[in-house]
Amino acid sequence: MSFSSLKNIPPVTFYFASVISFVLANVLKDKSLSFYYILLVLGLVFFFMGMLKRIRTKR
Numbered sequence: 001m002s003f004s005s006l007k008n009i010p011p012v013t014f015y016f017a018s019v020i021s022f023v024l025a026n027v028l029k030d031k032s033l034s035f036y037y038i039l040l041v042l043g044l045v046f047f048f049m050g051m052l053k054r055i056r057t058k059r
Contacts, residue, residue, distance in 0.1 A: 011057070014050030018043040 021043030029036045 009053070011050040011054040014046045014053060018046035018050065021046060 021039045025036050025039035025043060028039065
């Protein structure tokens with residue numbers, strides 16, 4: 001599995017995706033608890049991917 005396309009994505013995009021995931025998680029919290037947890041974890045993953053990308057491009 002090649003993740004070469006992820007190298008071209010700026011860190012701001014990952015941060016934006018994490019914000020969208022957190023907002024959707026809070027909207028869907030009452031309707032489906034499983035989607036809530038999935039979106040929370042996905043938001044955390046996007047956030048940390050953006051952080052790692054930002055740290056790597058600073059050097």
